[in-house]
Amino acid sequence: MDALSWQVRRYDRITYETFLRDHLILNRPLILDASHTASWSAAKAWRIVAQPCERLCHEADLNALSRYGHHVVPVADTSTRCFSEFERDERPLRKVLDLWKAGEGQSLYVKDWHLLDLVEREGRKVNEVYEVPEIFRDDWMNPGSRVRDEEFAEHDRHGTSSDFRFCYVGPAGTFTPLHRDVYGSYSWSANVVGRKLWWFYPPHDLDSVKRDGELVFDVRELEDEGGGIKIVQEEGEIIFVPSGWHHQVLNLDFCISINHNFASSPTIPYLFEALCVSQQRVEESISDVKEMIQQRLGKNGPWEEEWVEEVQGLLERDAGWGWSGFWDMIWANTQKPPAPASLSPPRALQDQYVLEAIRKYRNLPCSRFLPAVNEVVDHVERAIRSAPAD
Numbered sequence: 001m002d003a004l005s006w007q008v009r010r011y012d013r014i015t016y017e018t019f020l021r022d023h024l025i026l027n028r029p030l031i032l033d034a035s036h037t038a039s040w041s042a043a044k045a046w047r048i049v050a051q052p053c054e055r056l057c058h059e060a061d062l063n064a065l066s067r068y069g070h071h072v073v074p075v076a077d078t079s080t081r082c083f084s085e086f087e088r089d090e091r092p093l094r095k096v097l098d099l100w101k102a103g104e105g106q107s108l109y110v111k112d113w114h115l116l117d118l119v120e121r122e123g124r125k126v127n128e129v130y131e132v133p134e135i136f137r138d139d140w141m142n143p144g145s146r147v148r149d150e151e152f153a154e155h156d157r158h159g160t161s162s163d164f165r166f167c168y169v170g171p172a173g174t175f176t177p178l179h180r181d182v183y184g185s186y187s188w189s190a191n192v193v194g195r196k197l198w199w200f201y202p203p204h205d206l207d208s209v210k211r212d213g214e215l216v217f218d219v220r221e222l223e224d225e226g227g228g229i230k231i232v233q234e235e236g237e238i239i240f241v242p243s244g245w246h247h248q249v250l251n252l253d254f255c256i257s258i259n260h261n262f263a264s265s266p267t268i269p270y271l272f273e274a275l276c277v278s279q280q281r282v283e284e285s286i287s288d289v290k291e292m293i294q295q296r297l298g299k300n301g302p303w304e305e306e307w308v309e310e311v312q313g314l315l316e317r318d319a320g321w322g323w324s325g326f327w328d329m330i331w332a333n334t335q336k337p338p339a340p341a342s343l344s345p346p347r348a349l350q351d352q353y354v355l356e357a358i359r360k361y362r363n364l365p366c367s368r369f370l371p372a373v374n375e376v377v378d379h380v381e382r383a384i385r386s387a388p389a390d
């Protein structure tokens with residue numbers, strides 16, 4: 001095993017307090033052992049005992065996945081690179097399963113399949129697949145059944161409750177290139193079948209995985225693989241990926257995994273920072289539009305309002321959300337916490353994260369031109385300040 005792999009602690013049991021203190025707040029990875037998924041329905045339904053085998057190992061039961069054969073899923077061809085990703089298309093899962101059963105399609109990787117959302121839309125419950133481990137229940141990005149709640153839907157005009165719960169299925173050798181997760185979120189990933197090899201690179205230490213100033217696609221192209229933390233995730237284990245950590249993942253066996261991107265109050269500074277970076281990129285990419293608006297309305301005229309609106313619109317399309325979605329998410333989750341107090345940060349700490357984000361947001365020049373967003377921010381602040389102390 002790699003010399004640095006000790007940096008990823010493995011737990012057979014962990015309390016929420018330890019998870020919060022040593023991993024959420026310090027932003028460090030961890031692994032939960034296979035006992036955390038042993039009772040999942042998928043752990044029983046999707047595995048066949050393989051033989052002969054030196055260790056206890058399983059093969060994927062592709063027939064069990066056939067019940068989802070009608071789901072149209074994203075499929076990456078990991079033998080064909082396309083810019084910073086692989087070539088992708090969408091097809092009914094049935095077609096990919098048929099290829100695999102015939103021993104073909106060994107480079108195809110079903111990625112970002114919204115299995116759990118589709119199961120819910122079909123009127124069933126996600127417990128036919130899994131159960132979210134307790135320490136990950138304070139999840140501000142996947143509000144689950146609250147999406148159907150009218151009050152939440154009112155605060156969901158900008159797609160903040162899009163689904164970030166995925167299933168990944170692919171043969172040995174398929175892989176996910178070097179990347180970090182969307183929005184500055186955390187993620188967790190559970191191997192239901194098979195083992196994966198992970199390479200981790202902490203934030204702010206990425207020179208070793210760059211070539212000509214650009215991040216490499218596949219760290220295996222580099223001498224010493226960029227010196228990252230390399231760790232094997234065994235079948236049944238769950239890995240926690242901290243915010244902003246780059247990672248690459250290789251399927252060592254035929255793998256089926258469940259992955260969530262998630263956020264909670266300790267993620268707010270990372271989400272905030274990531275949104276500022278995305279906004280700056282959008283502003284730079286359409287600086288010509290800014291000049292056009294300024295010419296039309298005059299540099300001393302009311303150009304900023306139109307410019308900010310333009311930037312927020314593009315940000316929502318490009319990055320998936322803007323300030324409106326960010327504050328809607330905070331409002332919704334502070335009003336209706338997704339997890340009980342025992343599985344969430346203490347109220348005072350959560351308030352501290354939110355109030356700091358309010359302070360920073362109000363210092364952004366764009367915030368002067370977003371009256372509807374500011375109304376939500378004012379609501380959030382008022383709710384915190386008027387709440388009785390615990």
Ligand SMILES: O=C(O)CCC(=O)C(=O)O
Pocket residue numbers: 168175176181187188189196241247249250257259260
């Ligand atoms: O399992 C994979 O191929 C990728 C998983 C991943 O990158 C993640 O969960 O963040």
